[in-house]
Amino acid sequence: MTATPVRPSTVDGELFRRLHAAGVVVVTAPGDPPAGFTATSFTSVSLDPPLVAFSLSRTASAWPAVSAADHVAVHVLSARQERVARTFATSGIDRFAAHGDWRTGPEGVPLLGGALVQLVCRVAGQVTAGDHTIVLATPLTGGYAESGGRPLLYHQGGYADLQHRWTQ
Template sequence: MTTTAPDLAPTDTAPPAELLRRTLRRHASGVTVVTVPGPAGFTATSFTSVSLEPALVSFYLSAGASAAPAVRAAEVFAVHLLGADQEHLARGFARSGTDRFAGVDWTPAAGGVPLLTGVPAWLTAEPVQLRTVGDHLLVVGRVRDAGGPATGTPLVHHNGGFGTFHPVS
């Protein structure tokens, strides 16, 4: 017996990439900025933990992105978890063809990786695996260091826009 969810209409005529895009727009994701020495950086919503022992994290980046060559060459990267008041950073680091670091306060950390000032939390990691997966580059890194005040509400991306999180109870 086949059933269809009441709120979802079948879309078998759409190509799989469009089905994926439409479906994942409904998934809320935390917003991060990934930076590497150069400096280079980009906005990512694909950041996740991989393992606690060893401490590993990962993110994906379009293989054709302007930051991809710098990411492939980097011996260290930083992931910055953005707060609700940092939509300007998310938009700035998502923009192509501009100096993404213009007007952004940052400090070079070990290995020359840029650490953005004022983010709720950040970590640095050493890449241990880079793999092309479809049209993206998967980067897995071993956590080296972390910091930040870990306060405030997060910036969240959902349905093509930015928002924040509010507990339900």
């Protein structure tokens, strides 16, 4: 079988956005008001000990609260939560009022209802990387929706749904 060749192009921000594929999360942090933002940069870093990471632009409206937070929550969104992703990606609005379905959880972090997975994490460190900061965090508590469901994905500059699931 012959592989289809990839035609290389110079990668700028717009091309990178179209090439990038990832799961969609909303990260929330305590504050007055609380902060939250949509991210596609969430990843696991280590299993022993458990460690995750996400990145955020230092010019983002959520950055001051996230940079000062000792704890954050990460919400892996379900395929039915595209509206939540869009709400927490919109600037200039009260994202929590627009969303409505949230409560204050452990360590004061805002917890969103309906997420596929929810992790409350202690911030373990921050690393400057380009115009973003990578936040490393240790999951303290976590859970997943009993109803299951498929994750919301981001690919080719838009939201997508996982069509197939292969078994191990």
